[in-house]
Amino acid sequence: MKRFIINGGNRIYGETKIQGSKNSVLPILAATVLIRGETVIENCPDISDVDATVKILKYLGCTVKREGHTITVDSTNADKYDIPDELMREMRSSVVFLGAIIGRMGKASLSTPGGCEIGLRPIDLHLDAIQKFGVNIREEFAKIDFETVNKLEGTRIALSFPSVGATENIILTACTAKGTTVITNAAREPEISDLADFLNSCGARISGTGEGTVTVEGVEQLHGVKYKVIPDRIVAATYMAAAAMTHGRIHITGVIPAHIAPVIPVFEEAGCDISIKGSELSLSAPPMLKGIKTVRTMPYPGFPTDMQAQIMAMTTLCHGTSVIIETIFESRYKHVSELLRFGAKIRVDGRMAVIEGIKNLTGASVIASDLRGGAALVLAGLAADGTTTVNETGYINRGYEDMCGVLTSLGCDIKLDEREIKNDSDDKN
Numbered sequence: 001m002k003r004f005i006i007n008g009g010n011r012i013y014g015e016t017k018i019q020g021s022k023n024s025v026l027p028i029l030a031a032t033v034l035i036r037g038e039t040v041i042e043n044c045p046d047i048s049d050v051d052a053t054v055k056i057l058k059y060l061g062c063t064v065k066r067e068g069h070t071i072t073v074d075s076t077n078a079d080k081y082d083i084p085d086e087l088m089r090e091m092r093s094s095v096v097f098l099g100a101i102i103g104r105m106g107k108a109s110l111s112t113p114g115g116c117e118i119g120l121r122p123i124d125l126h127l128d129a130i131q132k133f134g135v136n137i138r139e140e141f142a143k144i145d146f147e148t149v150n151k152l153e154g155t156r157i158a159l160s161f162p163s164v165g166a167t168e169n170i171i172l173t174a175c176t177a178k179g180t181t182v183i184t185n186a187a188r189e190p191e192i193s194d195l196a197d198f199l200n201s202c203g204a205r206i207s208g209t210g211e212g213t214v215t216v217e218g219v220e221q222l223h224g225v226k227y228k229v230i231p232d233r234i235v236a237a238t239y240m241a242a243a244a245m246t247h248g249r250i251h252i253t254g255v256i257p258a259h260i261a262p263v264i265p266v267f268e269e270a271g272c273d274i275s276i277k278g279s280e281l282s283l284s285a286p287p288m289l290k291g292i293k294t295v296r297t298m299p300y301p302g303f304p305t306d307m308q309a310q311i312m313a314m315t316t317l318c319h320g321t322s323v324i325i326e327t328i329f330e331s332r333y334k335h336v337s338e339l340l341r342f343g344a345k346i347r348v349d350g351r352m353a354v355i356e357g358i359k360n361l362t363g364a365s366v367i368a369s370d371l372r373g374g375a376a377l378v379l380a381g382l383a384a385d386g387t388t389t390v391n392e393t394g395y396i397n398r399g400y401e402d403m404c405g406v407l408t409s410l411g412c413d414i415k416l417d418e419r420e421i422k423n424d425s426d427d428k429n
């Protein structure tokens with residue numbers, strides 16, 4: 001078990017460039033399966049979810065070359081259509097390969113992705129939509145087989161919820177289907193527009209992403225391209241929260257301001273000064289943060305659920321009471337019990353969390369149980385008095401490239417401890 005050891009209290013003061021977007025690069029890498037040729041993807045973050053995605057591409061028969069933040073995929077000889085259980089379990093968002101594999105191979109076989117630390121994560125919306133393309137689906141307990149009888153036929157799909165993954169899978173299935181597909185109540189996240197921009201540069205004909213109704217005109221085939229992934233809006237907002245909590249100043253480069261717009265009012269309500277110039281953002285924090293009336297997580301362009309845990313960590317130090325309502329995932333409060341170990345005052349009632357701000361957090365030994373919850377614990381450690389140990393940093397490495405190095409460059413006292421510490425019971429035997 002690897003851990004971060006943090007000596008809290010240093011103010012963040014400095015500049016950092018934001019990594020490529022995890023939630024953009026994963027569907028874009030999956031989409032390369034649709035392309036019989038070579039594709040070059042730039043600005044890929046060096047994170048373990050990308051490692052897992054590359055493993056799946058290689059398993060499917062693609063050749064993959066990684067040079068720094070550039071990944072070159074040649075899917076000419078891709079010949080497999082299944083994703084083995086162990087690869088699905090390594091990263092449940094591998095379900096986004098579904099549309100690309102069906103689009104390329106006409107069939108697919110996946111193990112059910114199953115739930116994860118933040119909820120059951122059903123894929124019923126994906127399955128109902130894909131069936132409408134003329135795909136036969138056979139579900140067993142742990143496996144799902146997909147088979148197209150004839151060629152995929154474009155169709156109309158009204159999503160009951162603007163699911164990000166379902167919208168992506170529908171777009172990937174529709175790209176090379178015969179005829180037109182229209183998705184209403186589609187998710188509007190910037191990562192979906194990035195996927196569409198990538199596919200359109202490969203010859204696809206997708207319009208309307210970011211507006212709620214997406215139209216895809218099927219094309220015969222797609223060609224390779226060189227494409228640069230957008231910056232990660234959640235990583236940017238996470239480091240903004242770190243600066244806010246340590247009463248510091250941060251200058252972030254390589255951001256797309258429109259993508260960060262949903263979180264800016266929350267930081268301003270807390271008393272932070274934010275200025276934006278082109279693709280650069282500066283945040284300076286007040287000596288005392290103010291409470292946030294209510295933060296309700298919503299599909300984009302609402303406040304992102306992926307920033308809920310980090311903002312909760314910030315509100316533990318905001319003067320007054322703050323309220324958070326998590327409307328997207330049914331159990332995305334696992335970080336609360338660990339934040340309480342810092343002395344935070346948080347009460348959870350169903351989807352609502354009420355946070356009474358306190359003057360100081362006290363360093364603690366805590367365990368990360370998911371990606372964004374783990375980031376929130378690091379933020380609390382940066383602001384806390386004394387030493388904090390954040391265990392299970394593997395969760396954090398799924399989405400943050402070299403968080404330890406970035407925070408050190410911003411003036412934090414944080415180290416990675418890779419010693420395998422045997423727990424006491426082992427010694428007693």
Ligand code: EPZ
Pocket residue numbers: 022023024026093119120121122123124125126127161162163164165166187305306328329330371372399
């Ligand atoms: C994507 O997950 C992101 N992951 C998540 O980021 C993000 O939290 C989420 O979108 C919401 O923005 C990637 O892009 C790889 P959804 P996804 O389908 O596609 C329910 C992170 O920290 N639902 O929009 O799985 C579902 O249970 C990760 O970077 C169904 O009921 O999210 C959830 O309650 C975490 N049936 C809600 O919809 C379905 O078929 C939102 O899920 C699909 C989803």
